[in-house]
Amino acid sequence: MRQPPLTQAIIALRKWGTGTAARRLRAVLPLPFRSMLHRAKNSVDAIPLRLELPPPPPGQAPVRVVIFGSFADNWLARLSEIQTWEALPAVTEVLMWPDDPVRPLPPPAACRTVIVPLSEDNILNCPRTMDSLAPDRRAVGVLRNKASFAAYVATEGLSDLCPVTYATREQVRYPCIVKYVNAAFAYGSRILRSDQELDAFLHAEPWDSGSFIVQQYLATPVEYATHCVCKAGRVLWSCTCAFEKKVGQDIRQGVDFLSMTDVAPPAGALAAIERLLLPLGYDGPCSVDYMVTPEGVTPEGRIAVFEINARFGGTLMLPPNRHHLQQALGCIIANATAP
Incomplete structure (x- = not known):
């Protein structure tokens, strides 16, 4: 299963940003640089991300999942890993979508779509326009x-x-x-x-x-x-x-x-x-x-x-x-x- 280079880069950055090396770096940087790193991390987390998975088994309807928003630092990194979705063969596409009022949800798909809001605020902000x-x-x-x-x-x-x-x-x-x-x-x-x-x-x-x-x-x-x-x-x-x-x-x-x-x-x-x-x-x-x-x-x-x-x-x-x-x-x- 291949992901576009940009998708691979974003996933790698998200995983690095939640790891030990990133925490150690933030600990030694002066406050202005820590603030810059924090803003950069938030910017990476706010990029919509699309994961493509194999077609479902014969006779099983495909499902698109929209992960809406974020919560703790490691959540998007975990949910953007292909391994997390391999045990769910009906899921053929996963969208990591920011909770941003100026960024509308993706258009409807031909297949069933399930939206999964993460934090309490994301739940309150989540449009109830898809299965949930x-x-x-x-x-x-x-x-x-x-x-x-x-x-x-x-x-x-x-x-x-x-x-x-x-x-x-x-x-x-x-x-x-x-x-x-x-x-x-x-x-x-x-x-x-x-x-x-x-x-x-x-x-x-x-x-x-x-x-x-x-x-x-x-x-x-x-x-x-x-x-x-x-x-x-x-x-x-x-x-x-x-x-x-x-x-x-x-x-x-x-x-x-x-x-x-x-x-x-x-x-x-x-x-x-x-x-x-x-x-x-x-x-x-x-x-x-x-x-x-x-x-x-x-x-x-x-x-x-x-x-x-x-x-x-x-x-x-x-x-x-x-x-x-x-x-x-x-x-x-x-x-x-x-x-």
Whole structure:
């Protein structure tokens, strides 16, 4: 399978830009040059890219997939690799299309087209003119903001599935965790263990600022992420990874962990996820981060969900999880419907 030289060059630049060499280069460059490199990377990511794949097997209808927008640095690099699509024989063309209001979507094709928006913003901006399987605006609004999710959980009577969120300063019990409402990958989260530490935090950020929530902190050496594809809140496909934290690591941030292992979902996890998603009628991919408490209402312990991301989970884009990413994309393509 041959790709045009320009396509090969763009893919190579995207992969290099997310690699160790690029990170080391950015670390030693002066700030003006780092800014220039960052702008150059964004420009490369904004170039529409077309991947051509072999015709489908006889009797199978061809599919064109439009990947709309971007999210983390390595996502476009992973999705623009031919190897990612080789396990999906019906897919004959993949377009990597930027979320840019001045750049209209490609014209309709003769074959079926499925559009896959990546980030929450891309989902909200995505024109519903092609087959898709993506959450609606309400679901995105509830899940992307931790305060909105906590309020939703309380309103729907689902608090038994999540850590306690403290509504007032007086309710706080230690240790607790502070989370910024719009942060991804647990960035900015911190553990507080005393009134003095909380008071010091509140000196800079008042309790009623609306920028953070304070929750019960549940300490376990292992956390779980279940990646799902759903329709109307029901889980159609899922895979689960267990993450062992590093020694002394209180909070797992992004892809920083000691080990990642494919596991069967803990008892009750998928049922808990559906309970949380059914009132939203959730469609599309999502990533659910949670732990199992040492004790609970079942012998296995209680599922405690930290958050649900209304998009693919970041660890799904890691090389060891390529087969899971292929399965998720296949499920989306099979279940996407017309607007």
